[in-house]
Amino acid sequence: MKTLKYFKKQFAVKHFISYFVLIGVILVMAVLSATGALSRSAYSTLTKIGYSMILAVSLNLVVGFLGELSLGHAGFMCVGAYIGCFIFNLLEPVTGSGILTLIIAMLSGGVSAAIFGFIIGVPALRLRGDYLAICTLAFGEIVRNVFKNLPFFGGAKGLNTGLFDRTTLLFVTLVTVLVVLAIVQNLIRSKHGRAITAIRDNEIAARAMGVNVTYYKLLVFVLSAFAAGLSGVLYGKAVGIIRQDNFSYNYSIEILVMVVLGGIGSMNGSLIAATIITAVTVFLQNPPPAIRDALNLGDDTLAIVKTIAYAVILILIIMYNNAPVFAGLREKLSIKKLFAKFKKKDPGNISADEAKWDRITTKIEMDEVLRVDVKKREGELTDPDKPERGAK
């Protein structure tokens, strides 16, 4: 009874909105697919969006909630893709190329990536910040280099995985997104999630409160690697051939960019950013011939322009959210304030304290993460406490 009551109390539409939207998308896709309205490229784009979402959500767990920077997410994806698809190829003669084989392949890809997640989680216990970041980056490059040279994974030419049935793959991907999202969100909104955020906010205090830092750091790395592994298998079955160059640290960074643009610590943000960035990338890489002819562009000019635009947008967004220069502008454009105006309330009446409160809830959550860091730094510098004895 208590359970039910608590569930009702906890149930807030805003917590579940992403699930509703996702289920809605799946239903719409089912209808469209049944009527044959989806083109071949639509399938591949949607699948790509799906596995990008998984990557972004799982990376956000590490960056946004554990507060550790990982630059090796593509490495986990690489492990999952190679091992999962390899097992798919092995199983295919036995179990056929149906959905069962795909699921077994995904699980094995996920598990093998999770094992690597555990391995990289161990240094994460000793290293922090930039040192851990370079360690994860190094890990990704090691994985890539090793897979490139192992003979039974196809070497530099890549592992031939064969395309999976487009329709089934799309739905498996979308369902996987839903499951991963639910698991990650459930974890975050529980005592375990609180422990993880506590580690991010103040590791020393978290330890003093009895939070098992070792366990939670490993848990987060393993879980996030598992999800990346799943998405690696989906990727492999979507593109038909896996080549190690596709998993370089540039790809890890691209995933990180999705997380940052969506707002660090915001899962919905990650989903939206993954969708937009993937869609834009696909569009610019293969622009409709009409547009290309009209502008008389070379094959990859749009892709280059994309890189530049992408970079500029990235820099501007970070500046806008962080630079003190733009603090005034941020205040003016705050969404909450616009709402307040809309409701004909005078925003000037908000007391100073309330205004601060407003800002914290509306701003991209990244700023909150960032503020902690800054505070920690300042604390270190100006800490008046001297545990060591001063000179006599």
Added chain:
Amino acid sequence: MVTVIDGLSLGAIYALIALGYTMVYGIAKMLNFAHGDIIMVGAFAIFVTFSTLGHPLIAILVAVVICTVLGVTIERLAYRPLRTASPLAVLITAIGVSYLLQGIAQLIFGAGNNPVNFLASLGVVSFSLFGSQINVSWSSILTVGLGAILMVGLTLFVKYTRTGRAMRAVSEDRGAATLQGIDANKIIMITFAIGSFLAAFASLFYLSKTPVNPTFGSMPGIKAFTAAVIGGIGSIPGAMLGGILLGMIETICLSIPAISSYTTAIEFSVLIIILMIRPIGLLGKKRRVKV
């Protein structure tokens, strides 16, 4: 012997780039991910000037000027507004700058390779040692020699000049240094200028190994970053040690056929192993977190 010289020359290149990373990290407390792309810009500057004017010294001079100006400009426009922001925000901006430089280069020069090899055209020196004939290219010797001069110069600069002292002060405690009347922004700008100045030479030397293209800087950039971390990021001797160590490892691995294809994996494994043993790198300074 040849391997040792080649290793040293590659190590010197890495060390020069690593110095840029490590100084910026030590003083501005940020990872300048775009550092590798400054090398790329330098290489293109050499390529363009050399192919139009045909004079190597002018080409080098132009590259040095362009790199230094570029480094300072990036710092002023992209990083300074974020001085108080978190390391992650700055890191992502740096990634943005890196993409931007690569994109622009690709738009202007295309994705193809543009070989510039006036260093290689200097030929090889042959001499015999212990009865065996040894051929060492002039470019390797030049790299090691000039690299050593630059590094010694930098060490002396940081140790004995007023600016160098100010740099060390800012790196210890920016707040306290500012209270002592040091203009931290100016010092950080100088640091970027020096880092990019060294990067220009690195681009010259690296050109003798590979043709220039828009991603010319990313591999040496990452390797040098690794070198800086191995040596202990923030430490100048550490960057030199790490660079030379990594250069030697890479050259030695490449010269043994059985493991040559795993060179990258070995290099990065060395990084991880060193960090596991000493989480602050070989020569890094430990900072005690107060409770």
Added chain:
Amino acid sequence: MNDVLLRTENLGISFGGLKAVEGLNLEVRKGQLYGLVGPNGAGKTTVFNMLTGVNLPTEGTFFLDGEELRGKSQEAINRKGIARTFQNIRLFVNMSVVRNVMVGLHNQPEFHCNAFTSMFRLPRHYEEEATMRDKAKEILKIFDLYEERNNLSCNLPYGKQRKLEIARALATNPKLLLLDEPAAGMNPNETEDLMTIVRRLRDEFDLTILLIEHDMHFVSGLCDEITVLNFGQTLAHGTPEEALNDPEVIRAYIGN
């Protein structure tokens, strides 16, 4: 002497040859309010750091309820029953007040649902979350923080942040509570209020409290027994009147 809760035996630590604390012998009995005083840099916080496993003592050892805890991790020591607050407040700044306390409750034996139960939202998860929240609210009521329960902890005024730290430590259900300068930065009213709360904690929660404090009014009004440290060495110990009137102590504070 069965009622001794915390006993340190010749406890000491040195940082690179510098002896920060030397030969500390404390005996804190159950239910005692014990004070640790001394000038800045006397090594008081270092004692706390050793007792909570942040720093490993280089000599000596310490026992809680007869069990040796030297060399255990911070997490393990907390589970054995030592909780602390920090001199420079260390709250989980991006969490609401009630969630801060819920992190403290995290390890209680009655909340043992594992990560998988939470990930798949089994009924047990909801049950525990509900009980946990209720319990956290109860704790907040003691500290008069109930009204602020949904505010972000970093938006609380300073005095309340200190109280929240104590609330969070209390949530871990300790036998021994270490308070590092709990009254620092509080105004006289708040200090008075805090003294009442600390006494209530001892009486109602069966707690033993070891505290560091500079406010002598606070110490002598509250503590049953104190130890005075200077440059890592024990200067005096006894009841507040005895110890604070010791000529050595006066010399350490005021000079010759």
